[in-house]
Amino acid sequence: MSIHSESTLTRRRFLGAMGATGAVCMAAGAGLVGMPTLAQAADAPAAAVNIDEIIAKDLGAGKVTLEKVKIDTPPKAENGALVRMPISVDHPMDADNYIASLTIYVDENPKPMVAMFEFSPASGKAEVEMRIKMAKASQVRAIAKTNKGALYGAIMKLEVAEGGCAG
Amino acid sequence: MADIGEPKVRGPEKPLKKGEVALIKTLIKHPMESGLRKNTETGETIPAHYIETVSAEYGGATVVKTQWSGAVSKNPFFSFYVKADKSGPVTVTWKDNKGQEWKEKAEIKVE
Structure with missing residues (x-):
């Protein structure tokens, strides 16, 4: 195992965690304005x-x-x-x-x-x-x-x- | 709940001339929880708990009245002005969505 692959894994985990946090924020917002799915909210936030x-x-x-x-x-x-x-x-x-x-x-x-x-x-x-x-x-x-x-x-x-x- | 309350109101320390405007600075400890946030481990929504109104009374009248949402920052700072008319207190009242209320004042001195 190289140092390089270890750091890649850490970075991937880090990005994964970041993504999850972002989704929580967006899901909360989308729920409030009655957007049916998260994907739609991401596609057309201005329409909300x-x-x-x-x-x-x-x-x-x-x-x-x-x-x-x-x-x-x-x-x-x-x-x-x-x-x-x-x-x-x-x-x-x-x-x-x-x-x-x-x-x-x-x-x-x-x-x-x-x-x-x-x-x-x-x-x-x-x-x-x-x-x-x-x-x-x-x-x-x-x-x-x-x-x-x-x-x-x-x-x-x-x-x-x-x-x-x-x- | 330790981190709530302790309201502070500060006005100018020096006496003002009649008609001068006075900057009033206020601060209070409050979580300002919007109700849109979720607990990342349980997925449960964190209940809304935020200050909804702040008002300032001076010389027997309401000079500033505000409505806030949960998008105002935690431990909210808020400053505004009043026109110094005569010596007396500027009394600020904060009320949150759970019915809790805080009051604090600063004295204005007019020469």
Whole structure:
């Protein structure tokens, strides 16, 4: 037995274990959105949920203007269990003209809405920071809604070095 | 359950001018279990256990109200702002899906 074959076996075992963990993550997600098989989920993950429909249902069917909102995080997260999510909205917080809510969506999540924040003029500033979990790369959207119903947003493609499915 | 609770809320230490915005930082220990994860050995789903709402009261009104999912990280950090109007506490309340509740506050000083 050579050192080479031993290391191949170890590597194969390691990859096998990795694959199993990934499947558990995906199976859990697929089950939730009612996908019949794991294979289908892998083939067409985007078809599982329609993010635009979800946003329209949550926030109203208005057009989202991609301005005023900033997601201030690096494009590649080192740790999927702790993805920094500082979000700011450049908008007045006056008594009659303010940001009433800010909602964060991760497109690839089985349940895309991660968090929703409701503000009042007494908030002074529509800016929050938190940490979220991401199992894999996904688009992240932050959508702000004014008290008058106008929607502003930011969309960011985020890579994840190490998935946070287990955490 | 040892690793749950111990809420912390921190505001600016220096007195603020009326109308200035104050950064409020909060932290709490919580597993934030999504309910989507499976035990890799038994195959059983780990039950959901996460904070569903966080709200902040200041000057007799709710200034920030949040709804969270199980995709918020474990031991969640959360920061937000309030507009300093008068001296008083900012009281933060966390509630999880099992009905457990925590409260903690930070004092804001206005000159």
